[in-house]
Amino acid sequence: MGNGVHRMPLLRLLKTGSIGVGLLLPSFAIAQSTIAGPTAYVGGTPVMLTLPVTASVGGRCGFAVNNAPSGSFDAGLIDQAAWSNQFPFVLNCNGAARVAVTSANGGLRTAALPSEPGYTGLAPYTVQLGLVGAGGTSATGQCEASSLIAGASAPCSFIGPATQNQGLRITPSSQNLTGAYLQVSAPAYSGPGVLVQGAYSDTLTVTVSAAI
Amino acid sequence: MKSVLSLLAAGSALAFAAAPAQAQTVTTGTVNVTGSVQGRCSVVAPGGAATSSFSGTISLGALDEADGTLAPSLEGTTSAASGGSPVITRVVCTAASVSLAIAADTLANGTRGTAPATGYASEIDYTAEMQVGLAAGGNATVSYNTATGAAASNSATVGRLATSANNVTVRAFGFTTRGGSSNLLVAGNYASTITVNVQPAA
Numbered sequence: 001m002g003n004g005v006h007r008m009p010l011l012r013l014l015k016t017g018s019i020g021v022g023l024l025l026p027s028f029a030i031a032q033s034t035i036a037g038p039t040a041y042v043g044g045t046p047v048m049l050t051l052p053v054t055a056s057v058g059g060r061c062g063f064a065v066n067n068a069p070s071g072s073f074d075a076g077l078i079d080q081a082a083w084s085n086q087f088p089f090v091l092n093c094n095g096a097a098r099v100a101v102t103s104a105n106g107g108l109r110t111a112a113l114p115s116e117p118g119y120t121g122l123a124p125y126t127v128q129l130g131l132v133g134a135g136g137t138s139a140t141g142q143c144e145a146s147s148l149i150a151g152a153s154a155p156c157s158f159i160g161p162a163t164q165n166q167g168l169r170i171t172p173s174s175q176n177l178t179g180a181y182l183q184v185s186a187p188a189y190s191g192p193g194v195l196v197q198g199a200y201s202d203t204l205t206v207t208v209s210a211a212i
Numbered sequence: 213m214k215s216v217l218s219l220l221a222a223g224s225a226l227a228f229a230a231a232p233a234q235a236q237t238v239t240t241g242t243v244n245v246t247g248s249v250q251g252r253c254s255v256v257a258p259g260g261a262a263t264s265s266f267s268g269t270i271s272l273g274a275l276d277e278a279d280g281t282l283a284p285s286l287e288g289t290t291s292a293a294s295g296g297s298p299v300i301t302r303v304v305c306t307a308a309s310v311s312l313a314i315a316a317d318t319l320a321n322g323t324r325g326t327a328p329a330t331g332y333a334s335e336i337d338y339t340a341e342m343q344v345g346l347a348a349g350g351n352a353t354v355s356y357n358t359a360t361g362a363a364a365s366n367s368a369t370v371g372r373l374a375t376s377a378n379n380v381t382v383r384a385f386g387f388t389t390r391g392g393s394s395n396l397l398v399a400g401n402y403a404s405t406i407t408v409n410v411q412p413a414a
Contacts, residue, residue: 061239062239068240072243072246074246074247075246075247087243108247116372117347119372123247182241182243184243193375195306197250197306197307199246200247201244201245201247203242204243206240207240
């Protein structure tokens with residue numbers, strides 16, 4: 001306890017800037033270095049302090065501003081003609097990312113499903129997801145909308161919501177690259193069952209997450 | 213006390229500066245897909261493409277018996293035991309409510325409405341009937357008797373049609389000689405047309 005440094009008030013040390021940085025920086029260091037801190041002189045006795053300094057760049061992942069998948073598409077008479085549409089989007093992820101899709105109805109659905117045998121109010125369609133990554137990488141996946149509804153018995157590999165482990169993965173990063181898309185398509189419905197007269201709809205929710 | 217306050221202020225500033233930079237991004241996108249199915253009825257034979265019409269022939273064979281009058285086998289026909297072989301097909305309707313209509317003209321040899329010599333007949337009246345299977349079970353029928361001479365077709369509105377094969381049957385029965393059953397049928401070929409219509413109810 002005869003060492004003058006040990007008697008130095010903590011506040012004084014902090015006011016010098018000697019240790020404040022180390023205490024306040026984030027603990028989830030990705031890059032780190034070790035420096036020799038400034039010499040503190042108290043009572044003429046030099047003391048060397050070794051202070052770890054850490055820093056990181058936080059994972060950033062989302063859709064680029066104004067470039068999230070959005071909009072509506074009218075497939076027309078779904079029992080008369082094939083249909084297809086692409087919804088482009090742009091990712092802004094500075095690391096690996098995963099994109100996932102959820103279907104609200106599991107297909108194009110009428111407001112009221114028919115009860116009579118042989119009739120249906122749910123029309124299947126296909127959802128295709130295409131991603132592009134830095135360095136020319138790409139990833140694609142395709143599933144039936146029926147496998148994208150929550151609780152599906154045989155869920156699609158990229159059913160949402162996206163998490164670090166769930167969704168179609170693109171590496172090493174995808175920052176403001178064009179070419180990613182969500183495509184929906186179907187041939188003219190031909191059965192089984194007869195589609196009942198009415199309006200059909202579905203909503204797809206696309207989510208993105210940084211991937212491990 | 214003053215020092216402590218200064219320290220906290222400085223610490224807050226450092227902590228804020230050290231936080232990872234956040235760009236403006238969103239993590240959810242939503243798209244809507246819509247479509248529609250019109251109310252329609254189509255003729256769809258098993259394994260075949262949808263068409264808008266169908267046709268067929270009910271072949272009655274010889275109409276007369278030995279004495280020249282209409283054969284009793286035709287006079288005694290009923291819906292359950294009709295003349296000739298019915299025309300059967302499959303009609304698919306998307307609508308919940310379906311309108312049926314049927315009309316026919318007499319089975320005639322030559323120009324209709326032209327009476328042959330007394331004691332003879334060249335027209336035969338009968339009942340044309342369309343029977344449809346219903347998705348809810350059972351059948352519904354609509355018929356037209358040529359003896360009434362009605363200009364308009366007879367119609368009925370029913371529920372969803374059964375989607376099974378052969379859900380529509382068109383038949384002819386209850387034949388009677390125009391002018392009386394004792395009239396002799398004029399020799400020749402007799403023909404008639406039954407017109408049926410199946411469409412979504414308005």
